[in-house]
Amino acid sequence: MITEIDCRDLDRNDPLAFVRDRFDLADGVIYLDGNSLGPPVRAVAETMNGLANDWQRMLIRGWWDAGWVDLPRRVGDLIAPLIGAGPGTVVCTDSTSINLYKAVVAATQLVEGDILTDSGNFPSDLYVLGSVAELTGRRLRIVDPEQVEESIEAGVVSLTQVDFRTGRRHDLPALTARAHEAGALIVWDLSHSAGAMPIDLDRHGVEMAVGCGYKYLNGGPGAPAFIYVRLDLELTNPINGWFSHRVPFDFDPAYEPATGIDQMRSGTPHVISMAVLEMALSAFDGVDMRAVRAKSEALTGAFIEIVSDFGEVLTPTEPALRGSQVSLRIEGAVDLISDLHQIGIIGDYRPPNVARFGFAPLYIRYIDVWNAAMAIREWRQETSR
């Protein structure tokens, strides 16, 4: 069994230890909810001041002089290396739901057949897929997560890599290969994985991917989302907007699509939110995503080792099968989360009876794992008295 001393040793030898100091972490808080909303990097307040200042001084010229107009591509190019995507394949725009909608509608224009997903997908992805099915007349098939591989056939496959409830991770390379074998296009939602593990989109030939900016990317509440399109894929954005035009500032009444990833943009970028995300991504400077994944497996592994005595661990114990969170089914989960919150340990509750703890390797330490697990043990002893 792992000990407190082991945890302190692991922290001392952590090759990512230097990254924690880039975050402005609340005093006395162990934040295990970065999978829901990442904390701010230290420079955020300064970035916001700079934005207010640029806006006040430059006014309309800020679009060019402060580089606002290039933000969506600049942020996209910062996200790209985290998900194994080349420059010019990712753009920051809209919300995850809107991007998923655009991606899946665009996919239906390229391939016949059903839309396949699984019941472990994030609820709002299921809502969006329902909308797409209704609008396009395609059938939406929802299978169990374990049945995805055998269910893939020609059509569109839309999956979320890491299950928000259980932390179960789909095998992205295998399912992508299976989709291609079957003549399907695949769209991955990376909201619960981008920034917590390396993802080799280009290498595996994934057609499209979307993901959110406010979880492991730490872009702040409601940070804009991103969309990736494989470089050789020719598609049509189903929602043509100002910034998906080839030359937006020509104000041409006739639509002419931009080439490449710009085509997946829509309206005016939400500059203030997006600039904060840009700054947040600097936390990844010089960070090796393989080291992030190694630490993630170790953090979640240590936590599982201790807490599996306290409840049912819903998260796969096999490291390759999980993301960077641990879900514990435990009697009184809603009270547990609330009581832990009182002592500065922040996880979250997902119905029914699941306590969920995220381990963001950029700022969570092994000693945090230890202290959180010990607090759960203590809570259990007290409540079972």
Place this chain on the structure above:
Amino acid sequence: MITEIDCRDLDRNDPLAFVRDRFDLADGVIYLDGNSLGPPVRAVAETMNGLANDWQRMLIRGWWDAGWVDLPRRVGDLIAPLIGAGPGTVVCTDSTSINLYKAVVAATQLVEGDILTDSGNFPSDLYVLGSVAELTGRRLRIVDPEQVEESIEAGVVSLTQVDFRTGRRHDLPALTARAHEAGALIVWDLSHSAGAMPIDLDRHGVEMAVGCGYKYLNGGPGAPAFIYVRLDLELTNPINGWFSHRVPFDFDPAYEPATGIDQMRSGTPHVISMAVLEMALSAFDGVDMRAVRAKSEALTGAFIEIVSDFGEVLTPTEPALRGSQVSLRIEGAVDLISDLHQIGIIGDYRPPNVARFGFAPLYIRYIDVWNAAMAIREWRQETSR
């Protein structure tokens, strides 16, 4: 002919003079581009600091403790009185393009027939309508602005109230009444009018409206947009998202739409951008929109009176027919705008050969009109030498 002394008198007697001080205007600048990007109100830097602080301290709890979760409705209810809408009929979400897409697709589900618009519509609205037509198989009819009234028949009518190029204003009450007579649903884009004039959506029974947050609402670069739906209208959002669900935080895999305007939301709100818009809307506290319109007509009227000698005024001289901007077709417009910029007078250029000047009544003074017009006169004398 209006004189400098008249302008100073008008400023002294301006019932809206008190509002200008709410803005953090750049020194020595006459800002006539607020119809493209409004300037910041004074409290913006403070709002941003507060946001950074709330995020750092509250983390995930900010959604409730800082009220982020209610922002879209709170901001909607601040915009509502500016456009003659009752509480609970407006929500702040997404971009104008996305909202227009949702509105027009939803309208096609309620009524048969073509989609009608005019060639003076904002280019990106035309792009979006093209997308909707393609997706739904409806025919998109694009007529001249003057032909709209006679062209309306059963179907969907989608118009922008004020033409971004010429400042020509459609007669919203008359065209709405005509649409209803013909059995059409009407969707108004208020991007170039909201905040610059009273708009009585409820009174005229307008079905839906959309608009942007960063022009006369001063919400900052890329501020989120808004959407209005008439209270009794039962429709289906074509892009179901997390926050259009009846109970988003139940994480129910089955979609159940929210009632009312919440149904038109989609993904997670862009909190940071939206909170800045919320603060910006405080500039309208205690402001009578009829006084705003009266001042707008007077400002644009004075400007037209002087500059009509210098070029072709594309904006209607009849006050009722124009919005709050004046477009001047003038030889060398692109140089004029650039040269004026050098001396702190900021308008903008729209191809071909149009110099565009916006007069936001909340912070533009009559003396600004005078000085800008005199600067154009001087430029013309110098360049014609």
